[in-house]
Amino acid sequence: MSERREPAREHVTGVFGKRVQRREDARLITGRGRFLDDLGGNALAAAFVRSPHAHARIRDIDVAAALDVDGLVAIYTWEDLPGVLAEPLPLLIPHPALTHGRTAYPLAREVVRHVGEPVVMVVARDRYVAEDACSLIEVDYEILKPVVGVEEAAQAAHLVHEDVPGNVAAHMVQEVPAPDGRSAREAIEAAPHTLAFRLDIERSACTPLEGKGVYARWDADDESLRVYSSTQTSTSVRMAIAAKLGLPLPKVEVIAPDVGGGFGVKIVHPWPEEILVPWAARLLDREIKWTEDRREHFISSAHERAQVQYVRVGFDDDGRVLGLDVNILHDNGAYTPYGIIVPIVTSTQLLGPYKIGAYRVEFSSIYTNTVQVTPYRGAGRPQGVFCMERTMDRIAAHLGRDRTDVRAANFIQPDEFPYDQGMTFQDGRPLIYDSGDYPESLRMLKELIGWDSFPAMRDQAAAEGRRIGIGVGCYVEGTGVGPYEGGHVQVTSDGRVHVSTGLTSQGQGHETVFAQIVATELGVPFEKVSVVTGDTRRFGYAVGTFASRAAVVSGNAIALACRKVREKALRIAADALEADPRDLEITDGVVHVVGAPSASIPLSTIAVLSNPLRYAFDDETRRATQFASAPSPDRPPVSEGEEPGLEGRDYYSPIRSTFASGMHAAIVETDPLTAEIKILRYAVVHDCGKLINPMIVEGQIHGGVAQGVGGALYEKMVYDQHGQLLNASFMDFLMPYATEVPRIETTHLETPSPLNPLGVKGAGEAGVIPVSAVIAAAIEDAEGIPIDRMPISPSDLHALRLAR
Amino acid sequence: MKPPPFDYHGPASLGETLRVLAEVGPHGKVLAGGQSLIPLLNMRLAAPAHLVDINRVAELDTIAAEPGGVRVGALARHAAVERSAAARAVQPLLGQALRLVAHPVIRNRGTVVGSLVHADPSAELPAVLALLGGSVRLARLGGEREVAAAEFFTGPLESAVAPGELAVSAFFPALPERSGTAFCEVARRHGDYAVAGVAAAVTLDEDFRIAAARVACVSVGPVPVVADVTEVCGPRPAASVGWDVDWDAVARAVQDRIDPEEDIHATATYRRHLTGVLVTRALKSAAHEAGHGEQGEL
Numbered sequence A: 001m002s003e004r005r006e007p008a009r010e011h012v013t014g015v016f017g018k019r020v021q022r023r024e025d026a027r028l029i030t031g032r033g034r035f036l037d038d039l040g041g042n043a044l045a046a047a048f049v050r051s052p053h054a055h056a057r058i059r060d061i062d063v064a065a066a067l068d069v070d071g072l073v074a075i076y077t078w079e080d081l082p083g084v085l086a087e088p089l090p091l092l093i094p095h096p097a098l099t100h101g102r103t104a105y106p107l108a109r110e111v112v113r114h115v116g117e118p119v120v121m122v123v124a125r126d127r128y129v130a131e132d133a134c135s136l137i138e139v140d141y142e143i144l145k146p147v148v149g150v151e152e153a154a155q156a157a158h159l160v161h162e163d164v165p166g167n168v169a170a171h172m173v174q175e176v177p178a179p180d181g182r183s184a185r186e187a188i189e190a191a192p193h194t195l196a197f198r199l200d201i202e203r204s205a206c207t208p209l210e211g212k213g214v215y216a217r218w219d220a221d222d223e224s225l226r227v228y229s230s231t232q233t234s235t236s237v238r239m240a241i242a243a244k245l246g247l248p249l250p251k252v253e254v255i256a257p258d259v260g261g262g263f264g265v266k267i268v269h270p271w272p273e274e275i276l277v278p279w280a281a282r283l284l285d286r287e288i289k290w291t292e293d294r295r296e297h298f299i300s301s302a303h304e305r306a307q308v309q310y311v312r313v314g315f316d317d318d319g320r321v322l323g324l325d326v327n328i329l330h331d332n333g334a335y336t337p338y339g340i341i342v343p344i345v346t347s348t349q350l351l352g353p354y355k356i357g358a359y360r361v362e363f364s365s366i367y368t369n370t371v372q373v374t375p376y377r378g379a380g381r382p383q384g385v386f387c388m389e390r391t392m393d394r395i396a397a398h399l400g401r402d403r404t405d406v407r408a409a410n411f412i413q414p415d416e417f418p419y420d421q422g423m424t425f426q427d428g429r430p431l432i433y434d435s436g437d438y439p440e441s442l443r444m445l446k447e448l449i450g451w452d453s454f455p456a457m458r459d460q461a462a463a464e465g466r467r468i469g470i471g472v473g474c475y476v477e478g479t480g481v482g483p484y485e486g487g488h489v490q491v492t493s494d495g496r497v498h499v500s501t502g503l504t505s506q507g508q509g510h511e512t513v514f515a516q517i518v519a520t521e522l523g524v525p526f527e528k529v530s531v532v533t534g535d536t537r538r539f540g541y542a543v544g545t546f547a548s549r550a551a552v553v554s555g556n557a558i559a560l561a562c563r564k565v566r567e568k569a570l571r572i573a574a575d576a577l578e579a580d581p582r583d584l585e586i587t588d589g590v591v592h593v594v595g596a597p598s599a600s601i602p603l604s605t606i607a608v609l610s611n612p613l614r615y616a617f618d619d620e621t622r623r624a625t626q627f628a629s630a631p632s633p634d635r636p637p638v639s640e641g642e643e644p645g646l647e648g649r650d651y652y653s654p655i656r657s658t659f660a661s662g663m664h665a666a667i668v669e670t671d672p673l674t675a676e677i678k679i680l681r682y683a684v685v686h687d688c689g690k691l692i693n694p695m696i697v698e699g700q701i702h703g704g705v706a707q708g709v710g711g712a713l714y715e716k717m718v719y720d721q722h723g724q725l726l727n728a729s730f731m732d733f734l735m736p737y738a739t740e741v742p743r744i745e746t747t748h749l750e751t752p753s754p755l756n757p758l759g760v761k762g763a764g765e766a767g768v769i770p771v772s773a774v775i776a777a778a779i780e781d782a783e784g785i786p787i788d789r790m791p792i793s794p795s796d797l798h799a800l801r802l803a804r
Numbered sequence B: 001m002k003p004p005p006f007d008y009h010g011p012a013s014l015g016e017t018l019r020v021l022a023e024v025g026p027h028g029k030v031l032a033g034g035q036s037l038i039p040l041l042n043m044r045l046a047a048p049a050h051l052v053d054i055n056r057v058a059e060l061d062t063i064a065a066e067p068g069g070v071r072v073g074a075l076a077r078h079a080a081v082e083r084s085a086a087a088r089a090v091q092p093l094l095g096q097a098l099r100l101v102a103h104p105v106i107r108n109r110g111t112v113v114g115s116l117v118h119a120d121p122s123a124e125l126p127a128v129l130a131l132l133g134g135s136v137r138l139a140r141l142g143g144e145r146e147v148a149a150a151e152f153f154t155g156p157l158e159s160a161v162a163p164g165e166l167a168v169s170a171f172f173p174a175l176p177e178r179s180g181t182a183f184c185e186v187a188r189r190h191g192d193y194a195v196a197g198v199a200a201a202v203t204l205d206e207d208f209r210i211a212a213a214r215v216a217c218v219s220v221g222p223v224p225v226v227a228d229v230t231e232v233c234g235p236r237p238a239a240s241v242g243w244d245v246d247w248d249a250v251a252r253a254v255q256d257r258i259d260p261e262e263d264i265h266a267t268a269t270y271r272r273h274l275t276g277v278l279v280t281r282a283l284k285s286a287a288h289e290a291g292h293g294e295q296g297e298l
């Protein structure tokens, strides 16, 4: 296994690892954030006529009545789309098992396959007028049989896509035999104990507070396009737009402004609007903006989670899993633009911190006439963890053993890393865990929640007529997937440090965290560092922000870029100070000789020296002009092999994912009469390797747990049998308020990743992953009723009580 | 989610408001706090040609607490009524219910009268008005009528307000001496409309026996369901061991009167069960308050 390439410098004394206040916050919480809809005040507005039916053939589109609307500019249907724009949207992540991948057209062609699919685009003076025009456009539909519900869809009485037999987009089996060569099924047959059961997880969605949005400006003189998009990947949106519009890449700029949350939905691209709006802006030579509204977001972006799982498990008297066989029905909605990443992640990450005897996992990814399914924070892991952790609890119940003991019996031990799970992960690379300490994590969690003293607490509550229960859940999360990210670091002659990386930010605190890395690596004051993300004018090569990868991949790229800058600075300083670069240190932005503080030169001066000038604009640049300083006349002003400027660019391309982990526990109370469910305590032990900023990591955990509470107790997408989404608003789709989210008690464990220079692992998604499993376990413990289906409402719990 | 075009009217006096309303008739809608109407407009579920904004009509911004009851003007916000000590003293149920209405920011804009006119069967205030036997005063150009709660709520999201009419105030009567009230509900999230909820009023006689007991239930029928449970409850003496009431029988009596429906948040069975639980809780709490806690643990 690879060693850490180089020990991280100064992490002990720098701001790396400190609870530095987020520098984004002042801007964001005083209303000075610039989100998509804050831009383009004079732009025309786009609005869409969307299908009111889940499955229908378009017979005719009559726009006549809309043509008289004052302020109407243009109306487009599929027929108007030229060239490749008229083709289906890209299938972003192909996979051999995805034999029947299908994507939508930017505007529906002949058939609509879910309520909300865009059919007509209207451009008008403002959004009000555009919607007025939309309401006058008449689309004549021939209603087709809607396919709703993954089990119904799997029976294939009706098809979502005529040419997809059985409604099966993908079918995949992965088998990991036991060390003795036995298959999972053989191991289960031979096991002393076996259990079989079914689990259900409902649909939820990212629901960022800011929906999607696109604002495009065509510059006819320059024949160039600038697009602002509320996206998680500006570089890739740029490439998609250039390809779909046939523009040279250098003529397209894409910028992600402040983005009000993404959680996965904005990594999917190009959304129809992301190419239609720029296309129309160019065609009309007018600025155009589309801001998604909440209803649009519910019915025409993406959902996730929904799975049915059939589990068979064989285990020994200690609860050690000898064989596990899981069959998953995964509802992928109407289209598969993001491939089968979600069920692959479920299948692989299901294993968690455990080494199990033999494993077989099979999934079918099934089309339904509902909104497409693409990754939502956790991206298939909450389902996998629900499966594994419910299984652990069932084993414990069956054997009458403590639930944490059963888990401990299955843990991978600290001396077994790197641990190869024998599978292929979502990045096509082997599922090899790099590091972790699961027994320690569990020990910390039990102490934090008071696991061992809980029985006394339960008795006390019972004496007061109250019902409480405790639950626990563990996860391992592959984070920081490749292929790469880059970083650019430039020191200018005023001593400021300008950092850019191509991936985007949706509120995570990248400006702060990346500045901490740079301040520490370069030895400059934190305040001097400014960070730009997601702007293709600043950095053109990037993948995007998803899969808990920004700190790992961009963070390390930026650190490596800093090391280049540092090396160059020391080289120039060594020249100027007539010292050996190895004797030089940088502190507070000043290079000095170790032990001789007076022999020093500030980075600002080095920046001047690094860039010999002909013209002077101010005091600093005057010092760099050709007559001001006299470098050796027999050397060119810029030495061979050097480039002007004190800057560096580097990339980090991980060999494979780094595996973060954690364990959560909750104590819940259920009301014996009303069946209300209240989380009394919520405890988290979190291990994301080296912490760059514990406060920001805790913020990520809190947000994740809050979304997890939503998934466990509140959120579901309710489709009726006609494929209508019954709760497409925040009135009926119950996102938890602050009042529903408990105080979250967090402890950190740090097992550094040996795979990257900073020793970090991802932290963006972790909080959400085990919550449903933990809450289900705690409710089950309080009630003594198996909980196999999440989310669970008081009404559901009441029904379970009646059925007992 | 943008409303279709409408004409906006911003009258500054009651007289002007009534004139505009008379003019626009069935094509007009009153805009009060906007907390229910604006979402309906944005979702294009309502498309009035005229919007008559009463927010400038200062004379409607009144809360008058008299011994006989509280009269709340059409511009009195939920928050103002909730905070009014005088209103609370005369009719504590107003404050008890308003605490459960939405969230503080919505209560800062939403109006009590608007909530009554909106007549959401899950809303708290219609149940309060119905329980107390209050009334709503409706004005039109050249006339006025006082409509009793029992006639005011005509169906889900339907009230007796006719085109051209403005609800100018609502009257919430006070209760006799030795009375207590309570509002108990279960909502999915803090501040949401209730899955089920029960307002209760109990009056005790001089011997602290239950002389009158009524409940009004929300979210279990097209309009608030009022049930007089005096007979099932009492008159029972206040025994030292607690109220000698067959609470199960009381709950059943109310459950027989309601007609809950299933929706995405709850089954009808759960709503019925919950209403029974809440009837008991609310009545016990109201009775407790009526006795000023003198009867000890219930």
Ligand SMILES: Cc1cc2nc3c(=O)[nH]c(=O)nc-3n(C[C@H](O)[C@H](O)[C@H](O)COP(=O)(O)OP(=O)(O)OC[C@H]3O[C@@H](n4cnc5c(N)ncnc54)[C@H](O)[C@@H]3O)c2cc1C
Binding pocket: B029, B030, B031, B032, B033, B034, B035, B036, B037, B038, B074, B100, B101, B102, B103, B106, B109, B110, B111, B112, B113, B114, B115, B116, B117, B118, B122, B123, B124, B125, B161, B165, B166, B167, B168, B191, B192, B193, B194
């Ligand atoms: C997130 C959210 C949560 C909420 N939760 C609750 C809750 O838990 N319980 C609850 O009871 N309510 C709740 N509400 C609704 C809130 O209480 C509203 O304020 C109230 O129902 C309507 O009052 P309004 O002044 O905002 O009326 P508007 O929205 O202005 O009007 C509502 C309707 O009444 C009509 N109207 C209003 N005033 C008059 C008048 N004087 N004369 C004639 N017609 C009139 C309007 O034309 C319109 O049809 C919630 C609202 C929101 C946005």
